[in-house]
Amino acid sequence: MEMRRQITGFSNPTVKALRQLRDKKHRKREGKFLAEGLRLLTDARECGHIPEVLVLATTRDPHPLLAELEAEVAAAGGEIIETAPDILSKITGKDNPQAVAGVFAEFDTSLASLDRSAADIWLVGQAVRDPGNLGTMLRTGDAIGAGGLILIDDCADPFSVEAVRASMGAVFTQTIAQASWDEFHPWLRSGAGQLVAASLRDAQPYRSAPYTAPCFVMVGNESRGLPEDYELACDLRVTMPMKGRADSLNAAVAAAVLGYEVLAGL
Amino acid sequence: MEMRRQITGFSNPTVKALRQLRDKKHRKREGKFLAEGLRLLTDARECGHIPEVLVLATTRDPHPLLAELEAEVAAAGGEIIETAPDILSKITGKDNPQAVAGVFAEFDTSLASLDRSAADIWLVGQAVRDPGNLGTMLRTGDAIGAGGLILIDDCADPFSVEAVRASMGAVFTQTIAQASWDEFHPWLRSGAGQLVAASLRDAQPYRSAPYTAPCFVMVGNESRGLPEDYELACDLRVTMPMKGRADSLNAAVAAAVLGYEVLAGL
Numbered sequence: 089m090e091m092r093r094q095i096t097g098f099s100n101p102t103v104k105a106l107r108q109l110r111d112k113k114h115r116k117r118e119g120k121f122l123a124e125g126l127r128l129l130t131d132a133r134e135c136g137h138i139p140e141v142l143v144l145a146t147t148r149d150p151h152p153l154l155a156e157l158e159a160e161v162a163a164a165g166g167e168i169i170e171t172a173p174d175i176l177s178k179i180t181g182k183d184n185p186q187a188v189a190g191v192f193a194e195f196d197t198s199l200a201s202l203d204r205s206a207a208d209i210w211l212v213g214q215a216v217r218d219p220g221n222l223g224t225m226l227r228t229g230d231a232i233g234a235g236g237l238i239l240i241d242d243c244a245d246p247f248s249v250e251a252v253r254a255s256m257g258a259v260f261t262q263t264i265a266q267a268s269w270d271e272f273h274p275w276l277r278s279g280a281g282q283l284v285a286a287s288l289r290d291a292q293p294y295r296s297a298p299y300t301a302p303c304f305v306m307v308g309n310e311s312r313g314l315p316e317d318y319e320l321a322c323d324l325r326v327t328m329p330m331k332g333r334a335d336s337l338n339a340a341v342a343a344a345v346l347g348y349e350v351l352a353g354l
Numbered sequence: 355m356e357m358r359r360q361i362t363g364f365s366n367p368t369v370k371a372l373r374q375l376r377d378k379k380h381r382k383r384e385g386k387f388l389a390e391g392l393r394l395l396t397d398a399r400e401c402g403h404i405p406e407v408l409v410l411a412t413t414r415d416p417h418p419l420l421a422e423l424e425a426e427v428a429a430a431g432g433e434i435i436e437t438a439p440d441i442l443s444k445i446t447g448k449d450n451p452q453a454v455a456g457v458f459a460e461f462d463t464s465l466a467s468l469d470r471s472a473a474d475i476w477l478v479g480q481a482v483r484d485p486g487n488l489g490t491m492l493r494t495g496d497a498i499g500a501g502g503l504i505l506i507d508d509c510a511d512p513f514s515v516e517a518v519r520a521s522m523g524a525v526f527t528q529t530i531a532q533a534s535w536d537e538f539h540p541w542l543r544s545g546a547g548q549l550v551a552a553s554l555r556d557a558q559p560y561r562s563a564p565y566t567a568p569c570f571v572m573v574g575n576e577s578r579g580l581p582e583d584y585e586l587a588c589d590l591r592v593t594m595p596m597k598g599r600a601d602s603l604n605a606a607v608a609a610a611v612l613g614y615e616v617l618a619g620l
Contacts, residue, residue, distance in 0.1 A: 131599055134599075135599075220486065224604045224606075224607060227600055227603065227604055227607075228603060228604070228607055229598075230597075230598030230599060230600045231594070231595070231596050231597060231598055231600055231603055232595065232597060233595075233597030233598060254604070256600055256602075257599065257600065258598070258599075258600060261598055261599050295618055328497070328614065329497070329498065329499075329614075329617060330497050331496075331497060331498060331499030331617075332495075332496030332497055332498075332499060332524070332527055333397055333400075333401075333496060333523065333524075333527050334493060334496045334497055334522055334523065334524060336522075337493065337494060337497055337610070338490045338493055338494070338520070338606070338610075340490075340604070340606075340607060341490060341493075341494055341606060341607060341610040344603070344604075344607040344610060344611055345610055345611055345614045348594065348595075348611045351595060351597075352561055
């Protein structure tokens with residue numbers, strides 16, 4: 089199609105601008121983020137998210153879904169760029185780049201816009217620092233039918249390339265909210281909601297614990313876990329077996345094991 | 355102590371040799387791997403693994419466990435090196451290095467040396483490519499009381515810095531075996547063992563499925579899942595709810611959700 093713009097140089101300013109979206113400061117200033125891969129972009133499209141910029145590798149194979157995507161981007165007035173795979177690799181920071189990437193506007197992540205009645209389960213991450221863990225929590229949330237992921241305090245950026253990649257498209261299907269504890273806690277108590285966390289304090293076994301919807305399943309920071317007062321603010325504290333030397337699970341794993349148990353128990 | 359060797363230069367050959375342990379080729383040639391952090395090295399020590407080389411940051415705080423570790427390394431004839439934190443950072447590839455790192459001899463990972471009667475649960479990863487996922491599976495294995503992790507076909511290296519880090523010490527507590535499917539499958543059938551995988555083929559719900567010990571919980575490659583013939587070779591295929599758009603979980607998450615269910619069901 090004639091509307092595709094060809095970019096051949098690494099030093100092209102558009103390449104530089106796209107590359108900078110790997111950097112949080114630039115993402116926040118621009119209000120945009122990058123997502124790669126036809127599957128992910130198709131998920132996005134089916135959830136109503138059309139990229140503002142579509143970047144195609146010259147080496148891509150033709151695909152009907154890609155043609156549909158390109159047509160929709162063009163129809164929405166978006167920009168379509170065609171470039172060499174090594175330039176696409178430089179943009180996404182991935183050695184073996186996908187054949188397509190898109191630039192999306194970041195979503196509204198205010199707690200006020202979250203409708204808690206939209207789902208029975210919500211995941212809550214407190215100071216989760218690893219973008220891969222955040223993305224994996226989004227992916228798990230999608231699988232268990234959660235409404236979304238609420239990020240409390242100083243979490244990694246859910247719109248980082250790493251988080252988007254690990255989410256496997258769930259960044260587009262899950263509602264994402266960001267808030268401090270001092271915003272989240274009063275919001276939670278302003279309506280129905282059971283706050284649940286894994287804990288060693290006055291806790292009951294996680295299997296067959298009395299989960300109720302909407303259930304907010306909270307996991308804490310990778311190194312420090314949850315602050316004590318956050319745990320004490322929970323309606324339900326549960327323990328998972330720890331048969332070995334370790335006293336904790338990976339944050340995304342804990343969210344998943346607990347999330348699947350809540351799904352079975354509701 | 356006078357036996358500590360001071361290293362002050364980035365170009366020191368010992369620094370170079372230690373740094374090269376981040377590279378798989380060098381690890382395999384040397385038969386050694388790196389692990390960082392006092393907690394991890396203490397776990398190792400309590401499991402009977404003393405580092406051959408102990409690297410201490412000059413900026414470390416004194417700690418009784420560190421003193422004990424240092425004494426044991428010295429008693430075992432190991433080498434003790436003291437160096438600046440930025441050199442330690444260069445060795446481990448981590449921006450904020452731990453105050454201590456150790457070099458360990460790699461373990462025997464032959465299937466023949468694995469005693470299946472030592473535990474009721476074993477995790478099996480097939481072509482798991484992400485070292486973080488491997489390390490997380492080791493960590494989960496420790497938590498559910500698994501005997502260890504069996505790596506089938508072309509997996510990431512469990513002795514990579516990333517896998518060791520993600521294992522949170524479980525690399526020292528879990529037995530690790532590496533084998534091809536053509537080695538693993540006859541070995542499995544040469545004794546008691548139920549092979550279980552998540553699957554969409556002729557599968558039953560994962561909750562309350564008839565798990566029996568020793569139960570081998572297998573997950574497949576991050577992109578492709580398990581080959582069809584591997585799934586068909588399973589004694590039990592189970593499904594986990596997938597309420598959203600995604601049709602799979604992160605490999606380490608799938609292993610954990612299934613592993614915890616097996617633990618509850620045995």
